[in-house]
Amino acid sequence: MPNIAENIANLKRELTNYNYNLVAISKTKPNEMILEAYETGHRDFGENKVQELATKHESLPKDIKWHMVGHLQRNKVKYIAPFVHLIHSVDSVKLLKAIDKEGKKCDRSIRCLLQVHIAEESTKFGFDEKELEDFLKTGELENLKNVVVEGMMGMATFTEDKIQIKREFEYLKGLFDKFSSAFNYDNFQLRELSMGMSGDYKIALECGSTMIRVGSSIFGERNYG
Numbered sequence: 001m002p003n004i005a006e007n008i009a010n011l012k013r014e015l016t017n018y019n020y021n022l023v024a025i026s027k028t029k030p031n032e033m034i035l036e037a038y039e040t041g042h043r044d045f046g047e048n049k050v051q052e053l054a055t056k057h058e059s060l061p062k063d064i065k066w067h068m069v070g071h072l073q074r075n076k077v078k079y080i081a082p083f084v085h086l087i088h089s090v091d092s093v094k095l096l097k098a099i100d101k102e103g104k105k106c107d108r109s110i111r112c113l114l115q116v117h118i119a120e121e122s123t124k125f126g127f128d129e130k131e132l133e134d135f136l137k138t139g140e141l142e143n144l145k146n147v148v149v150e151g152m153m154g155m156a157t158f159t160e161d162k163i164q165i166k167r168e169f170e171y172l173k174g175l176f177d178k179f180s181s182a183f184n185y186d187n188f189q190l191r192e193l194s195m196g197m198s199g200d201y202k203i204a205l206e207c208g209s210t211m212i213r214v215g216s217s218i219f220g221e222r223n224y225g
């Protein structure tokens with residue numbers, strides 16, 4: 001059994017010189033393990049599946065801030081819309097519109113990050129630069145009153161090549177800065193750059209990440225691929 005409190009303390013000690021928000025990625029892990037982290041005062045947890053997120057929200061303390069970090073299907077937005085704290089994985093305009101629609105039904109503004117495809121693998125979801133720029137230029141975002149775009153998210157290629165990872169994170173940081181200054185809508189206020197996981201959070205923070213999503217370094221390895 002991993003010592004979760006100790007893992008969190010070690011992580012924080014290692015990162016004392018950085019400013020960041022930590023999202024503990026608890027996917028596949030039982031409620032008891034989440035509560036161990038909760039007992040240390042930690043409140044931000046992330047999941048990558050709607051069903052698991054909704055079930056855990058239902059059974060765990062209500063002051064937990066739940067982050068959705070996995071690919072989200074439009075027809076499933078309704079299950080998390082009433083409570084989700086931040087959706088990191090908005091990878092299409094259609095999805096953003098679906099989130100807006102569900103936000104309206106719950107009479108809330110849902111906080112979103114735009115996921116950008118920065119990895120070499122074609123399997124990772126996300127916008128590309130041109131697609132995102134074209135959408136932002138239309139000004140359509142301003143009509144989506146029930147979403148607030150607060151930042152961007154990206155996942156680097158799964159590789160040992162630190163130079164490549166760094167290049168991908170730097171590219172996303174560049175886009176983040178460029179779009180922050182290029183567009184100014186009421187519901188487009190970029191302040192979070194979500195990048196970095198257990199294998200690469202240090203590199204991500206060096207490249208300007210403000211939010212790291214750490215799973216296995218806190219909760220131990222997962223038993224699936």
Ligand SMILES: *Cc1c(COP(=O)(O)O)cnc(C)c1O
Nearest residue numbers: 025048069197198213214215216
């Ligand atoms: C699983 C997952 C993480 C955490 O991965 P670890 O390598 O276990 O830290 C971060 N972000 C996303 C989107 C994930 O799906």
